[in-house]
Amino acid sequence: MKLSCGNCAQAMQLVKATDLADGSMSIIFGCASCGNRVSLLTNPGETQLVRALDVQIGGRTVPPEPMGLVRSALARQRDDAFVSQSDVPQPKEGVIWTEDALRRLENVPAFVRDMARKSIERYAMEKGCHQITPEVMDLARKATGG
Amino acid sequence: MARKHRGIAADGGSDIVAQVVAQGDRLGSRMALVRHKIAVMSGKGGVGKSSITANLAAVLASQGYQVGILDADINGPAIAKMLGVRAQNLSLSENAILPALGPRSIKVMSMDLLLPGDKTPVIWEAPTQQNSFVWRGTIEASALREFLADTAWGELDFLLVDLPPGTYTFPTLEQLVPDLVGIIVTIPSEVSHLVVKRFISLAQELGTLLAGLVENMAGYTCPHCGKVGELFSAAGDGERMVAEMGISYLGSIPFDARLSASADWGIPFALEHGGSPAGQALAHVAAKVKEFVGESRR
Ligand SMILES: Nc1ncnc2c1ncn2[C@@H]1O[C@H](COP(=O)(O)OP(=O)(O)O)[C@@H](O)[C@H]1O
Ligand SMILES: [Mg+2]
Numbered sequence: 001m002k003l004s005c006g007n008c009a010q011a012m013q014l015v016k017a018t019d020l021a022d023g024s025m026s027i028i029f030g031c032a033s034c035g036n037r038v039s040l041l042t043n044p045g046e047t048q049l050v051r052a053l054d055v056q057i058g059g060r061t062v063p064p065e066p067m068g069l070v071r072s073a074l075a076r077q078r079d080d081a082f083v084s085q086s087d088v089p090q091p092k093e094g095v096i097w098t099e100d101a102l103r104r105l106e107n108v109p110a111f112v113r114d115m116a117r118k119s120i121e122r123y124a125m126e127k128g129c130h131q132i133t134p135e136v137m138d139l140a141r142k143a144t145g146g
Numbered sequence: 147m148a149r150k151h152r153g154i155a156a157d158g159g160s161d162i163v164a165q166v167v168a169q170g171d172r173l174g175s176r177m178a179l180v181r182h183k184i185a186v187m188s189g190k191g192g193v194g195k196s197s198i199t200a201n202l203a204a205v206l207a208s209q210g211y212q213v214g215i216l217d218a219d220i221n222g223p224a225i226a227k228m229l230g231v232r233a234q235n236l237s238l239s240e241n242a243i244l245p246a247l248g249p250r251s252i253k254v255m256s257m258d259l260l261l262p263g264d265k266t267p268v269i270w271e272a273p274t275q276q277n278s279f280v281w282r283g284t285i286e287a288s289a290l291r292e293f294l295a296d297t298a299w300g301e302l303d304f305l306l307v308d309l310p311p312g313t314y315t316f317p318t319l320e321q322l323v324p325d326l327v328g329i330i331v332t333i334p335s336e337v338s339h340l341v342v343k344r345f346i347s348l349a350q351e352l353g354t355l356l357a358g359l360v361e362n363m364a365g366y367t368c369p370h371c372g373k374v375g376e377l378f379s380a381a382g383d384g385e386r387m388v389a390e391m392g393i394s395y396l397g398s399i400p401f402d403a404r405l406s407a408s409a410d411w412g413i414p415f416a417l418e419h420g421g422s423p424a425g426q427a428l429a430h431v432a433a434k435v436k437e438f439v440g441e442s443r444r
Contacts, residue, residue, distance in 0.1 A: 002157050004149040011149075014159030023273025029158055044273040045280050052270075052285035054292075055165045064172075066242050066296040070260070070289050075269040078262045082238045095230065096249050099418070102411055114232075114264070117412075121233040 003038065005031035012038070017058040023047055027057055095121050097132045104134050119144055173295035173322060176242075180214070180302045182439045183323050184357070188331040189345030190338050191311030194362035195331050197409055198399070198431070199308040200228040202329075204414030205432040207250035211303040214245065216293055217256035218319060219310035220286050221268050226258040230412025234259065242298035249417060255297045257289075287318045294322060303441070313348055320352050327439060328356045329396065329431075332387075333363045335378040339387055346391045357438040358394030359384060360431055366401040367423070377401055396434045399427040 003012040012029040015037070019025055023044030030037045042050070050057060054069040065071070071082070097105070108116050123140035124132050157163070177183065186199040199215060207213040217225035226232045229248035236259055237244045245253040257268060270285050272278060299305060307326075309315055320326055328349050332342040342359075349356055361384040366377050388395045402424040408415035419425045436442070 002151055002154045004154060009149050011154040011156070012158055014157075017160075045277050048272045048278075049281045049284060052281040052288055053166075054169065054288045055160070055162050057160050059160050060165055060168075064168075066238070067292045069285070070292050073271050073285060074260060075271045076262055076266050077260050080235055081260045082243065083235045084238050095233075097230070097411070097413060102413070105411070118233040121230075125234070 003029045003040070005034060005036050007031065007034045007036050010034075012036075014058060019047075025050075025057065095124050095130055095132060098134075100134050101132045101137055104137060169291065169295070173291060176295050176297075176299060177323060180299060180305045182303065182441065183305045183307065183326050184435065184439075185218075185307045185309055185316070185319060185323075185326050185328045185354075186331060187309040187316055187328055187345065187349075188338075188342055189311065189313055189348075190332065190341045193331050193333045193338055193342075194399070195311075196224040196228060196308050197405060197415075198329070198331055198360060198362060198428070199306050200225060200409065200414050201405075201416040201428045202432050202435065203229075203248075203252050203304070203306050204250060204416040205420075205429050206304050206436075207252050208417060208420075209432075212301060213250075214253035214255070214297075214299045214302045214305045215248075216297070216305060216307045217254070217258065218290055218293075218307050218315055220257050220289055220315075222310060223256045223258035223261075224409075225308050226254060226256040227412060228409045229254055229414065232258060232412070236260075239298060242296055244298050249414060253297075253299060253302070255293050283314065286315070287322075290315070290318060291322055313345060316345075316349065317352060320349075320354055326354060327435075328354050329435060330356060330359045330393070331362055332359060332384065333378055334361055334376070334380045334382070334384060334398075336380045336383075338378075339380060339383065343387065343391060346393065350391075356393050357435050358396040359388050359391075360396045361398040363401045364398035369403075374400075394434070394438070397427055397431045399431070400424050 005012050010031050010033045012031050015028040015030045017025060017027045025042040025047045027040040028037060105113060105117060120132060120137055120140040123143055124136055129136060186195050188195050203213045203215050215225055217223045229252060231246035231248050231254050234246040236246065245255045246259055248254050307319060330342060330346055332338045363377055365374050367374050384398065385395055400423050402422060404419055405415040405424055408418055416425050416428045
């Protein structure tokens with residue numbers, strides 16, 4: 001979107017963009033030749049559409065963060081979705097379950113199975129162990145007091 | 147004297163064009179390290195797109211290829227569960243997010259890894275959710291772009307993209323990744339064929355290269371008597387359909403209850419039961435896809 005001055009047909013320059021509390025935005029344009037000023041007011045839907053495009057009115061002042069939009073716009077997120085690289089020992093290979101271990105997991109009642117699985121995997125990853133065997137399951141259970 | 151949009155050179159200071167170009171550059175340089183980008187799609191839901199994505203990835207990775215999977219099903223992500231990586235965290239490095247790592251080092255990026263609970267829907271922050279239809283598609287497209295561009299995929303031989311049902315996501319993906327190759331999945335029913343044919347036409351109109359069609363859940367071996375029966379009524383029609391649509395037939399995968407159990411356990415079936423008829427069928431499809439993209443290294 002571009003603005004042209006109604007008085008002198010010059011291209012207008014952006015002066016200031018301000019977010020208003022109700023989700024709307026005020027974008028002020030000025031004409032360099034006659035000093036004419038206009039303020040463009042967006043409705044919340046229009047503001048959101050601009051945000052959804054991940055562009056910034058007034059220009060970008062800081063370079064975009066990796067997945068900046070998703071991380072800032074996703075309303076409900078896991079607290080620990082992103083950890084900084086130094087906090088975790090990065091496994092070279094994902095965690096793999098042996099058949100024996102899986103068969104044992106099958107005996108866990110369905111409604112707690114996913115939770116059990118997660119806590120065992122977490123335990124294994126913390127220990128830097130990439131293969132879950134029945135023995136690892138025992139150790140995980142002891143460690144989590146289950 | 148009125149001026150036209152094109153008569154004014156810049157937008158007055160936001161430089162939206164440059165911002166969009168920068169987004170494209172970031173995506174382009176990430177994708178330049180990926181040799182083959184393959185979308186697994188259908189138009190229809192529940193036909194096995196995600197299962198086939200997970201298992202093709204497993205077959206390729208076990209042949210020594212570097213493989214990544216992008217779960218493009220933003221609102222119904224299933225790939226993280228199928229690869230058993232739901233408990234993993236993503237880690238933040240300077241200019242990218244390190245993906246989760248599945249079996250055989252398959253790199254996984256999925257919305258599931260960001261959501262706090264099994265029941266949490268994807269909701270985007272907004273002053274109001276009213277009329278969110280106006281912008282939801284746009285923000286999903288941006289999310290897809292970020293998943294592609296901001297994940298530290300590194301050098302990959304194959305990036306498989308698992309699409310949601312419907313036709314909404316595919317044109318977006320196709321714009322983001324122009325050298326995409328498509329694999330179409332159907333089940334042998336007329337209802338599925340009807341939806342899938344429309345999807346194939348759409349892809350053809352957009353000029354997407356299609357490797358071909360996979361027929362999933364084609365036939366079922368009775369575990370008790372060993373007899374092979376059909377689950378759906380349009381058995382055998384897949385080959386006719388590919389002729390009608392002018393695409394190749396990549397193969398058919400039988401129904402195998404263990405395939406679904408493996409997905410629930412988070413272990414790709416192809417890794418555990420590679421020798422079974424369904425396992426061999428998956429390997430056959432992988433070989434056909436490799437042939438299509440001219441991959442003959444392994
Ligand atoms: N060949 C097959 N044999 C048995 N179960 C299958 C097969 N293909 C898919 N399934 C199961 O069918 C369901 C739907 O598959 P999914 O891959 O999620 O489909 P989509 O991604 O197309 O919606 C899943 O529970 C999956 O485990
Ligand atoms: Mg799916």
